[in-house]
Amino acid sequence: MNWIVYTFCFIGAFAFMEFVAWFTHKYIMHGFLWNLHKDHHEPGYHLFEKNDWFGVFFALISMAFTMTGVAHGFDWKFFIGIGIAAYGAAYFFVHDIYVHRRVKWFSKVDNRYLRALRIAHKIHHKKMGKEHGESFGFLLPHPKYFKKTEQQQRG
16 A cells, blocks of 8 residues: 555656746746846756756755655655655756756667657757746647647658
């Protein structure tokens, strides 16, 4: 029975992080903490950005859940922490490596889903300022970006 709860905690935390990422990106990063996110919208290659502090913040939350869960016999908090960490890993590999090419891996990986993510993020970055942006989510691009991948393939 515990494995059902633990699986739900892991998947639930991972899925909930998509909402947290969208909300944080739209209302905090493009809001009162724009000064930390701004360098992410500046042109050019940056190995480290002030924006990376958001990742550190969520890593600390993940570690707190994970370590508290370990201290309580690998209970549900451990699996929430691992779910948050898994989302962070997905974010790093897809956003930082695949989309922004901050590390030159996976350059030949290509499919419709990843193209839609890349298009959505490029459209988000068309706006250099903190206002009037679109596409603040991460793993769930709007269906219109899948249509754009079809248009690109035809065109």
